[in-house]
Amino acid sequence: MPEQTEGQFVYTIHSSVSASQRQEYQAVQERMNRAAMTFTGYLGQDVVYEDSGNGSTLKVTTHVRFEELEQCLRWLDSPQRRELLNEAEELIGYHYRFHLEAGSFDQWIQANGSSRTPIWKVNLLVWLALYPSVMVLMWVSGSTLGSLPLPLNMLISNLITVLLTGYLLVPWLSRVYTNWLSTASRRWTLAGCSTILVAQGLLLMLFSTVPALPWNTTG
Structure with missing residues (x-):
């Protein structure tokens, strides 16, 4: 050998x-x-x-x-x-x-080669990409997919979000977080996690407060 x-x-x-x-x-x-x-x-x-x-x-x-x-x-x-x-x-x-x-x-x-990227870090990036994708899709497709039976709606919506996150958003986030994905430093790992949590918090605030979004309509 x-x-x-x-x-x-x-x-x-x-x-x-x-x-x-x-x-x-x-x-x-x-x-x-x-x-x-x-x-x-x-x-x-x-x-x-x-x-x-x-x-x-x-x-x-x-x-x-x-x-x-x-x-x-x-x-x-x-x-x-x-x-x-x-x-x-x-x-x-x-x-x-x-x-x-x-x-x-x-x-x-x-x-x-570089050390294997921890799965939990990849999952965090997928989570960061998936949340806004699902929310935006619900917003823009309310009059189209929203009129379909729920099982068919979810089938098509899941396909769109998987393609969007898999081919565009997750690869882009992987480039943004390249150093974080490969670092073994506890300090920088926590810093990267913090930016993801902050980004999700801001997205949650945005989707919860913008009046134009359909789920924020009252009455």
């Missing part, structure tokens, strides 16, 4: 080579190592040889280590590396075949 530690991306390659070509293959790997040293972020490589069981073929596992994923990709796509592979194919007849463990990328994302 690929080794993944913080601040390091390990590209793991499995290949096979004839046992009689081991020395030539080692020479190619050493040239690869020297060439990779000229690339930013290169931390080295480890090559492990194992007998495949038939005595004629070796299983080779190569761990190429870089500080960053992007640095590793620059090396893998570089003309210097491609030239070395072409020379190896011409000189020793070695056709470069490999299997990359996808876990290298999965573990990199897990180790270096």
Whole structure:
């Protein structure tokens, strides 16, 4: 399995080579190592040889280590590396075949991605987006959806509010609250929660006091 530690991306390659070509293959790997040293972020490589069981073929596992994923990709796509592979194919007849463990990328994302956003924070943003959406929809659709039977009214209203919050309001609020969603600071977490509660309070006051809104009509 690929080794993944913080601040390091390990590209793991499995290949096979004839046992009689081991020395030539080692020479190619050493040239690869020297060439990779000229690339930013290169931390080295480890090559492990194992007998495949038939005595004629070796299983080779190569761990190429870089500080960053992007640095590793620059090396893998570089003309210097491609030239070395072409020379190896011409000189020793070695056709470069490999299997990359996808876990290298999965573990990199897990180790270096931002921490998982707490669900309760997402729910607060959904609440902040949903409340005004429902209230405004009730206001503007009173003469249309309001004339429908309640079950059908709710079905259509829920569809509209889900689309509105899911595609517009929640993504917009997520950008506004980006730092709050990812912070581990108790102080800033409480500050963000406070702004949401204040916003909801102001919306409640607005919807409760504006005379033009249908639910505020008396008599």
